[in-house]
Amino acid sequence: MTVGRRIFIDALAARYGGTAYASIEVGRHLARRSEVEAVTVITRRGSIVELGLSTEPAVRCIVLPSPRQFELIGRAAWEGFRLPSLARRHDCDVVISMSGMLPRRLDCRVVCLVSNPVVYEDLTLANVIRRWAIRRTAGVAAYLAAPSGVMAGLVSASAGHPCAVLPWGVNHDAFSPAEAPGEEILCVADFYRHKRHDVLLDAWLQLPEPRPRLRLIGNPDVEPGTHASLVARIAMLPERRSISLEYRVSLDRLVRAYQNARVFVMASEHESFCMPLAESMACGVPVVARDIESLRETSGDSAIYVAGNSPARWALAMRRMLEDDLEHRRVRELGISRGGRFSWDNVASRLVSQF
Secondary structure (H helix, E strand, O other): OOOOEEEEEEOOOOOOHHHHHHHHHHHHHHHOOOOEEEEEEEEEOOOHHHHHHOOOOOEEEEEEOOOOOOHHHHHHHHHHHOHHHHHHHOOOOEEEEOOOOOOOOOOOEEEEEOOOHHHHOOOOHHHHHHHHHHHHHHOOOOEEEEOOHHHHHHHHHHHOOOOEEOOOOEOOOOOOOOOOOOOEEEEEOOOOHHHOHHHHHHHHHOOOOOOOOEEEEOOOOOOHHHHHHHHHHHHOOOOHHHEEEEOOOOHHHHHHHHHOEEEEEEOOOOOOOOHHHHHHHHOOOOEEEEOOHHHHHHHOOOEEEEOOOOHHHHHHHHHHHHHOHHHHHHHHHHHHHHHOOOEHHHHHHHHHHOO
16 A cells, blocks of 8 residues: 655745745645645744644644744754654655755755745845755755746756746635626735835825725735834825725635725735735736736736836826726736636645655
């Protein structure tokens, strides 16, 4: 009888955003595979990953306390001293690192999934250490992958090893089109500075009245100062009652937000894949996105792209989707078709083939 693989997923670095949701879906879909006997996910207490897997009986979670400071050092220490012994004790066959960084060589196969583009943006001391750790881990990994060609190119050039492209998926059981388009303008993005909510807000203010409701959904804890500045600015606006800020929403509420949207806007300056774009397309919501290569790779021809930070340009693109019903229908249909290509089952299949 063939024994299934025992898999550890190191999601300690996946505290926020797309990597956290990807950790949930990767664990969930691997656990459903016949080739897999057991999936254990290592995560932080109170994290998106812990909450998302709390109702998934097929996935076991090892939950560690959330550090108050020196997160990178504490994580590396745990991964270096505790993870190897745990993997041996549980006869682990594969360790999947959702950050691509493991400080010590393991006795089992290692899979590196790298999806944080910020690592390759700024040459800070922390990012220098992260790049070194990814390069070191990639040298012993059985499989190195990133969710887009743009990201794979950055990883490969820095790590000195070929990096495969493994696009993230969409939960099509949840994210599906409404019978008719909604009326709101939606952005789903944690409140990082590089997400450029300020550009979106400036563009929204240039739309003719009455403006559609602007709904912003994200995590305020990622950069509290950036979030606080945005909130303070909105509070001063006469139009503030037409702007909704929502945090830590449930899956059902998130799906309703997509289905209530007329257009989805993403002004972020750097992304590796942008899961909300794929989700919005799956829900039939046309996209207005910044003209950068990674977002074009995700959305293809099912989006309108805007270069730069001119509020007038962004407002013009948004008006096109708000006012031109024929163009809206065309982009909506293209998005539904393209969004259907992103599948977590495909992600799990690709990973299993590397085990």
